[in-house]
Amino acid sequence: MPASLILPKKVSVVTLPSTMAFFASLYSHEGEEIHIDCSQFDFADPMGLCFLRYHLDLVTYLDCTVHLDGLVDWLALYLERMDFFAGLDKVYCLNKPATRVRASLDHVLVEMTKIEYEHEIDAAAGRLAKAMVGASETSTEPDPDGMKPSPADRLQAVLQYVYSELINNAAFHGRARGRKQSEIWVAAQYYKKSGDVRLAILDDGCGFLESLRGHSALMEETDASAIEAALRPRVSCNRDVLRGRGLDSANQGIGLTASKALTIAAKGTVDIFSGRAWYRENPTGRHFRQLRFPWQGVGVALTMERALLQEIEIASIISNVAPLRERRSFNFE
Ligand SMILES: Nc1ncnc2c1ncn2[C@@H]1O[C@H](COP(=O)(O)OP(=O)(O)O)[C@@H](O)[C@H]1O
Ligand SMILES: [Mg+2]
Incomplete structure (x- = not known):
């Protein structure tokens, strides 16, 4: 059965202990398909982004396939905007934008x-x-x-x-x-x-x-x-x-x-x-x-x-x- 995890609402340095606890939980599913429920997730600061990118990379390197489920569109756009998905071949996200969108997010x-x-x-x-x-x-x-x-x-x-x-x-x-x-x-x-x-x-x-x-x-x-x-x-x-x-x-x-x-x-x-x-x-x-x-x-x-x-x-x-x-x-x- 695929593993199912919940991405915390905030992934940031302010919430470091819960952010790290989440990442630690990723590693008990080596070789499996992991579904991450992102529906509660609504904020990542630069450190949270570095962590998320680092761990998704590592866990897929360890032969896992990751699905980011329920990520709201604006966050999917945001992640794409900062090249988050580049090189993450075994991370799937249904609403990941097909083409790069730059101009619409020029306020951040x-x-x-x-x-x-x-x-x-x-x-x-x-x-x-x-x-x-x-x-x-x-x-x-x-x-x-x-x-x-x-x-x-x-x-x-x-x-x-x-x-x-x-x-x-x-x-x-x-x-x-x-x-x-x-x-x-x-x-x-x-x-x-x-x-x-x-x-x-x-x-x-x-x-x-x-x-x-x-x-x-x-x-x-x-x-x-x-x-x-x-x-x-x-x-x-x-x-x-x-x-x-x-x-x-x-x-x-x-x-x-x-x-x-x-x-x-x-x-x-x-x-x-x-x-x-x-x-x-x-x-x-x-x-x-x-x-x-x-x-x-x-x-x-x-x-x-x-x-x-x-x-x-x-x-x-x-x-x-x-x-x-x-x-x-x-x-x-
Ligand atoms: N990213 C790091 N990883 C490991 N040790 C570090 C790191 N950053 C700093 N240090 C340690 O802290 C010390 C002080 O860093 P810093 O104030 O930049 O002085 P310097 O780089 O001139 O030694 C370093 O000499 C090193 O021992
Ligand atoms: Mg130095």
Whole structure:
């Protein structure tokens, strides 16, 4: 008898525990035909989309055939709009649009991208940042004296910085420790109504704990402790190795810390999960939660207010996170 599962109403980082419980249930049906009832499903954020795409791919690779039943038309259109079905050969959806529909959904923008090769990273980060700025219709007018970059330029610079740091982390740290083949998925969306920008970067690599094992900043051998250590400025798995030889700017251990600081400066929310730990921070507080269904790898989801994001100057945030004086002495130690 074919298996029958129900896709939760919301598939997002906000509902991470139930989202992960659903995905775990997919794997008890190896080799079978799985019917997923999508009639209650009505929202997926970029992280939810990355997860859904990743797991459907994996489960069909394990010889399952998946049917998405009862998916409402506008969601089917939406999934098609972001290339969700591309490459998912054994996933069937009756109301999947036969032809690509682009123009009718130009009020939203989601770019789902799988990053395969290292040389793609910078171009992908630039393209994603540009696409997000375009979707948000941010002003490209410079200030009257022409002294300050336009809001669009600043927004693009911040997004490009964050994308590039986080994708590089997934590609270089996540794919270390015997996990060369790990996958990286990136998705983003601008929500016109709330003015929020949401980004997600998901990898199935070695995770924070494995990456920082043996590092002096790791207080305990736990996933939560590893996230905490990674968020501290100038903590890098490269640090011990490169100590005394000078570090290039890509390896100063500030990429994650600065990405978090930029998000918080835009009154945003940061979600980071790895193994059994899930960390959430926003201007009202921060906390860790334990996940019943762990994630092998790292997921980072950021939600930011566009209006604030476009006022941010990266340089001043970075110099706050890692003051120049300390950075200089660090470089020459
Ligand atoms: N996607 C990831 N997978 C595994 N480990 C990661 C990942 N992202 C970050 N880390 C760990 O967190 C540390 C801090 O990251 P970051 O602040 O970007 O500094 P850097 O990349 O310069 O080391 C990394 O050195 C690595 O140990
Ligand atoms: Mg980094």
